[in-house]
Amino acid sequence: MKLIDSSKHVAGPTKIFMTVLILLIAVGVLQVFIVQIAILWQTPSRAAPMKPKKVSDQEKHLEKIRNSAKQFLPEGTIHLVYEFSDTPTFSPDDQKQQEVYDANGSLLWSGLQKNRPYEYLSWTEVPSGNEKLDEQRMKQIYTITPEFSRPLEIPVRSREKIQQVWRYDPTRQLFVGYRADGTNIGYIGSTGFTDSKSRAKPFGTLKMFTAWCPQGSFSPTLLWQTSKRVYEINFEKQQVQLIFESTKENIKQMSLHKWRDIRPETPQDSKIPYQPLIMCRTEDNKHHLIMKNPDEKMTVTVDDDWWCEALSFTATTQDIFLMRPDTERRVPSALRKSPRLALEWLRKVRSKPYKQWIELYRVDDQGELNLLNRYDWTIPARPGSVVEASPPWLKVKHYACQFSSPLYDLTWYLLGGEFRALSSRDNDLISGFADMVRELRPGNSILNWLLALAMAGFVFRHGWPRQTSRPKLIFWLAFTLVFNLAGLLTYLALNHTPIIKCSSCGRSRCLAQVNCLRCGAELPAPKRRKLDLILNT
Amino acid sequence: MLLAAIIFLAIGGFSLRAQAYFVQSNWLSWGLSPGSVVEPYRLTHYSPLAITGIWLVITSIGLGLALGVRHFLIPLFTRTWPFLLHRSASRQMILGAKLTAATIAFVVSLGSVWIGLYWYACRSELFMVPPPVRVFIEGWLFIVLGLVVYLGTAMTALSKARWYTTKILGLAFAMVVICMIFLQWRLSWALAMVIIGVVVLLSQIIDTFLNREF
Numbered sequence: 001m002k003l004i005d006s007s008k009h010v011a012g013p014t015k016i017f018m019t020v021l022i023l024l025i026a027v028g029v030l031q032v033f034i035v036q037i038a039i040l041w042q043t044p045s046r047a048a049p050m051k052p053k054k055v056s057d058q059e060k061h062l063e064k065i066r067n068s069a070k071q072f073l074p075e076g077t078i079h080l081v082y083e084f085s086d087t088p089t090f091s092p093d094d095q096k097q098q099e100v101y102d103a104n105g106s107l108l109w110s111g112l113q114k115n116r117p118y119e120y121l122s123w124t125e126v127p128s129g130n131e132k133l134d135e136q137r138m139k140q141i142y143t144i145t146p147e148f149s150r151p152l153e154i155p156v157r158s159r160e161k162i163q164q165v166w167r168y169d170p171t172r173q174l175f176v177g178y179r180a181d182g183t184n185i186g187y188i189g190s191t192g193f194t195d196s197k198s199r200a201k202p203f204g205t206l207k208m209f210t211a212w213c214p215q216g217s218f219s220p221t222l223l224w225q226t227s228k229r230v231y232e233i234n235f236e237k238q239q240v241q242l243i244f245e246s247t248k249e250n251i252k253q254m255s256l257h258k259w260r261d262i263r264p265e266t267p268q269d270s271k272i273p274y275q276p277l278i279m280c281r282t283e284d285n286k287h288h289l290i291m292k293n294p295d296e297k298m299t300v301t302v303d304d305d306w307w308c309e310a311l312s313f314t315a316t317t318q319d320i321f322l323m324r325p326d327t328e329r330r331v332p333s334a335l336r337k338s339p340r341l342a343l344e345w346l347r348k349v350r351s352k353p354y355k356q357w358i359e360l361y362r363v364d365d366q367g368e369l370n371l372l373n374r375y376d377w378t379i380p381a382r383p384g385s386v387v388e389a390s391p392p393w394l395k396v397k398h399y400a401c402q403f404s405s406p407l408y409d410l411t412w413y414l415l416g417g418e419f420r421a422l423s424s425r426d427n428d429l430i431s432g433f434a435d436m437v438r439e440l441r442p443g444n445s446i447l448n449w450l451l452a453l454a455m456a457g458f459v460f461r462h463g464w465p466r467q468t469s470r471p472k473l474i475f476w477l478a479f480t481l482v483f484n485l486a487g488l489l490t491y492l493a494l495n496h497t498p499i500i501k502c503s504s505c506g507r508s509r510c511l512a513q514v515n516c517l518r519c520g521a522e523l524p525a526p527k528r529r530k531l532d533l534i535l536n537t
Numbered sequence: 538m539l540l541a542a543i544i545f546l547a548i549g550g551f552s553l554r555a556q557a558y559f560v561q562s563n564w565l566s567w568g569l570s571p572g573s574v575v576e577p578y579r580l581t582h583y584s585p586l587a588i589t590g591i592w593l594v595i596t597s598i599g600l601g602l603a604l605g606v607r608h609f610l611i612p613l614f615t616r617t618w619p620f621l622l623h624r625s626a627s628r629q630m631i632l633g634a635k636l637t638a639a640t641i642a643f644v645v646s647l648g649s650v651w652i653g654l655y656w657y658a659c660r661s662e663l664f665m666v667p668p669p670v671r672v673f674i675e676g677w678l679f680i681v682l683g684l685v686v687y688l689g690t691a692m693t694a695l696s697k698a699r700w701y702t703t704k705i706l707g708l709a710f711a712m713v714v715i716c717m718i719f720l721q722w723r724l725s726w727a728l729a730m731v732i733i734g735v736v737v738l739l740s741q742i743i744d745t746f747l748n749r750e751f
Binding site for chain 1: 569571574576577578581586587593594661664666667672706709713718720727736737738740744747
């Protein structure tokens with residue numbers, strides 16, 4: 001087959017692919033533009049100022065208790081700590097004015113935080129946003145930009161100068177070390193330090209890491225979490241310690257308490273003899289506690305209906321505690337997969353008062369929980385309208401999305417519950433596509449199908465006189481139904497040819513076909529002139 | 538081609554030299570103090586070739602546009618296509634010669650300078666740690682981006698449609714490919730994007746060039 005013939009078979013599909021891709025993007029941009037204009041256009045309706053309601057002293061007191069932090073003493077007593085909101089935001093923590101109430105609402109103490117006579121338990125916390133680098137942010141730093149990707153480099157340094165640099169290699173999932181003169185030191189992988197590339201074992205896919213300089217050191221130590229393992233990497237000593245390994249389930253959440261050897265965060269909690277603690281929650285909702293000084297490990301299993309994300313642990317040299325806050329206003333697990341059902345449920349319960357509670361458990365040596373204390377309080381119903389009217393721009397969005405491809409809906413239903421995970425996973429292309437589908441999908445609306453049918457009807461009307469083959473016309477009809485407006489525009493971009501009136505039957509016919517589709521007559525030939533005779537001979 | 542090489546070499550070399558001084562002094566001022574949590578972003582660093590990379594992208598895209606216009610658009614304006622096509626060489630040969638010339642232009646003018654600059658940055662007296670190999674590959678990816686722009690320009694020039702309709706689709710597609718590559722963190726995905734982009738554009742260029750009337 002000649003190149004001229006074979007090129008047609010490849011160029012046709014690639015031309016359609018290129019055109020529909022660009023037009024899908026163009027239609028998507030236009031839809032987003034229309035919605036943004038609608039949001040800007042919408043004037044915020046100011047609610048009429050509500051008359052201040054007279055609040056009795058009793059109600060004020062109850063509100064104060066509701067808004068107090070619920071804190072536990074090491075022996076299990078609960079205190080309600082109220083912080084005055086008129087304290088300047090930027091004042092140091094210990095300069096804040098506080099009141100401490102007991103569980104019955106009786107005032108126990110009032111004054112500046114630094115003078116507070118009580119010392120409360122502090123709890124495990126997930127490292128905050130600027131203290132950790134998770135998988136998503138790691139991908140961001142390795143994203144290809146005109147300035148190239150930004151490698152992760154850990155310096156090992158004395159007070160004055162850098163002695164070594166350990167660079168993370170995301171392809172091999174290990175660290176490569178360099179001396180100050182640029183020569184290679186070796187590799188740090190899951191099995192520790194080695195000077196041979198072949199012997200270095202990868203850590204596995206990074207999920208999150210946090211770094212700190214231990215007291216007396218200028219070199220960072222890393223707590224490195226992968227899907228199933230947690231490592232502590234000391235680059236100065238070239239040591240890797242496996243802190244935790246889950247054999248079956250992936251780690252879902254990791255939180256820390258006093259694990260990092262850093263200066264005390266608050267002077268208040270220095271008197272309680274805490275044990276450094278890491279809590280790893282796996283996908284089977286088991287909480288694995290890893291403690292050091294002395295080294296201990298424990299697994300705690302809780303009921304499936306507990307709000308696992310909110311559970312916190314702490315360990316002292318005598319006891320291990322679990323704090324469990326919860327609320328009646330938590331969306332039932334059956335409704336959580338569907339945002340629509342969850343929203344409906346929230347709207348239903350919105351007008352009703354609801355209970356919140358906090359429980360303190362002591363964890364025994366077998367990982368069993370013993371309830372030490374519980375405190376309940378009621379949140380009153382929110383006054384005002386029960387159901388908020390949806391903003392007008394949502395209607396604009398609804399109509400703008402009707403021009404989207406029904407394929408978006410199909411993708412949405414096929415991927416189902418995984419969609420949310422998809423939008424925050426893998427590469428930006430997939431997550432960007434997932435976000436676009438979620439925002440611009442037509443929602444399986446009848447209007448969307450009617451529009452698609454109308455466009456297909458237009459294609460049929462336009463394409464019938466221009467058709468060169470029946471399968472081609474059917475393909476374009478199906479194409480328009482599937483891609484909606486982008487499909488119609490692609491069809492017009494690639495198939496618009498001029499038509500003439502047939503000299504034989506007088507109906508429209510295209511110039512690309514020799515015979516008229518209706519009557520079979522050939523294209524009219526020009527009248528013969530004298531010059532034609534010369535040319536023919 | 539020579540101009541692109543000179544511009545890239547001059548600016549790239551100068552910025553690399555300046556970066557060498559900056560990085561040496563900057564590394565000592567890292568804010569790592571004992572007993573404190575380290576913000577992980579402090580542990581990520583731009584490559585010393587970062588500014589060179591920006592210029593590589595600009596030069597590569599610029600060269601792609603210039604070559605595309607010179608090879609396919611100017612003969613349309615000057616109406617010199619018929620002179621070329623009526624020579625004894627076949628259309629395939631003419632197109633092949635143009636594409637080969639463009640590829641060589643990219644490899645020689647930008648590729649060789651890029652290899653030289655990367656080699657220079659790897660010298661230990663300049664930077665303590667040599668730039669990662671990934672940066673070298675990303676640089677080559679930027680050079681190929683220029684080739685994609687060249688093909689997009691060629692596609693646009695060869696299209697017989699009007700400027701305000703589908704004529705511009707070739708260049709638009711090249712821009713889409715560039716945007717998609719700059720969303721990737723995996724080199725393999727970026728490479729796949731480039732291959733798809735080149736195949737889509739090249740197949741249409743071949744088909745259009747062999748079949749259209751000039």
